Amino acid sequence: MANDNKGWDPSQLRKCDLEFEEIPRFVYNDPRVDEFISENKPVVILGSKLAKAAEKWTLDYLEKNMGNGDFTVFLSKNHKFKYYDDKKSMLKSNSDFIPPTKKLDMKLPEFIKRLREWKKGDDRLYLQQGLNNTVGPAIVHDFLNFDWNFCTSKQSKHNWGPLTSNLLLIGMEGNVTPCHYDEQQNLFAQVHGYKRCILFPPDQFDCLYPHPVHHPHDRQSMVDFDKPDYSRFPKFREARGCETVIGPGEVLYIPMYWWHHIESLMRGSYTVTVNFWYKGGPNGTVTYPLKGHQKVAVMRNVEKMLLDVLQDPKEIPPLLRAMVLGRYT
Numbered sequence: 609m610a611n612d613n614k615g616w617d618p619s620q621l622r623k624c625d626l627e628f629e630e631i632p633r634f635v636y637n638d639p640r641v642d643e644f645i646s647e648n649k650p651v652v653i654l655g656s657k658l659a660k661a662a663e664k665w666t667l668d669y670l671e672k673n674m675g676n677g678d679f680t681v682f683l684s685k686n687h688k689f690k691y692y693d694d695k696k697s698m699l700k701s702n703s704d705f706i707p708p709t710k711k712l713d714m715k716l717p718e719f720i721k722r723l724r725e726w727k728k729g730d731d732r733l734y735l736q737q738g739l740n741n742t743v744g745p746a747i748v749h750d751f752l753n754f755d756w757n758f759c760t761s762k763q764s765k766h767n768w769g770p771l772t773s774n775l776l777l778i779g780m781e782g783n784v785t786p787c788h789y790d791e792q793q794n795l796f797a798q799v800h801g802y803k804r805c806i807l808f809p810p811d812q813f814d815c816l817y818p819h820p821v822h823h824p825h826d827r828q829s830m831v832d833f834d835k836p837d838y839s840r841f842p843k844f845r846e847a848r849g850c851e852t853v854i855g856p857g858e859v860l861y862i863p864m865y866w867w868h869h870i871e872s873l874m875r876g877s878y879t880v881t882v883n884f885w886y887k888g889g890p891n892g893t894v895t896y897p898l899k900g901h902q903k904v905a906v907m908r909n910v911e912k913m914l915l916d917v918l919q920d921p922k923e924i925p926p927l928l929r930a931m932v933l934g935r936y937t
């Protein structure tokens with residue numbers, strides 16, 4: 609199907625066994641935007657100038673203006689860039705963990721050169737760098753020209769905590785960040801190229817099989833979306849998600865604890881995204897039954913407490929089985 613002026617077409621999306629609802633899209637001043645955000649539901653925000661100042665961040669512009677600081681770049685032998693926690697990978701109990709990507713510090717011109725000269729079979733690259741004052745003065749200038757009034761008004765209207773970081777993401781076409789959740793509110797501003805975002809609510813925890821909390825892949829789903837192992841993860845068939853493809857100037861609100869899988873469209877161009885991560889606000893008065901994300905937080909605390917008291921992670925499953933099987937089931 610021609611891309612009927614969306615800028616992309618469905619043949620650029622990776623195959624997935626599941627079907628998804630469309631995430632609603634509204635113009636930034638439509639009152640439904642705040643309705644969705646206040647209900648912690650994803651929404652695509654159109655026409656905001658949040659990261660408009662970055663629309664000139666082409667590879668050429670970045671090469672000329674990005675200073676000569678180091679940037680964190682991940683290398684992968686395949687199209688997946690599954691995040692892992694460095695600190696947890698050092699734990700004795702994770703000594704057999706093999707990091708799926710390699711993390712390098714790279715100057716921007718070198719990153720861009722490798723992107724331009726990339727050939728099939730080469731390691732894929734994904735630049736993922738928190739924006740800080742080491743990036744060149746021109747970039748700082750553009751950054752200061754983001755529409756801070758827009759995101760700060762969302763932060764205060766929805767009682768979010770402080771802005772913790774802005775991640776600059778420059779990915780190759782076809783790169784995938786596998787399904788995971790973050791414990792922060794996220795305004796995900798697409799600057800260049802197209803990204804397909806598949807989201808699931810926090811209460812689908814039992815269909816998405818996250819790694820144990822103490823594992824380096826904490827918060828990441830164990831399910832390989834390219835080739836799900838339905839014998840290990842039978843409930844994945846029941847996962848009900850929503851999706852959207854966002855392009856330049858569009859902002860996706862990714863609610864805290866919502867699962868998300870992000871892919872840079874195949875046969876697209878490189879992608880540039882700037883995210884805005886905010887700490888969640890105070891819980892406010894707790895009402896019962898607890899919401900999905902609150903149950904995830906409870907399960908995380910139980911796993912942490914059990915590791916604390918048992919020390920050996922291998923002792924956790926037998927204790928939980930003894931506690932639940934035949935008694936609560």
Ligand SMILES: O=C(O)C(=O)C[C@H](CCCc1ccccc1)C(=O)O
Pocket residue numbers: 691736775777784785788790794796868870881883
């Ligand atoms: O903005 C988000 O939350 C995303 O997941 C965006 C994602 C890259 C995130 C990499 C990452 C994942 C977990 C912890 C720290 C960094 C993409 O766009 O490919």
Ligand SMILES: [Zn+2]
Pocket residue numbers: 788789790868
């Ligand atoms: Zn994320």
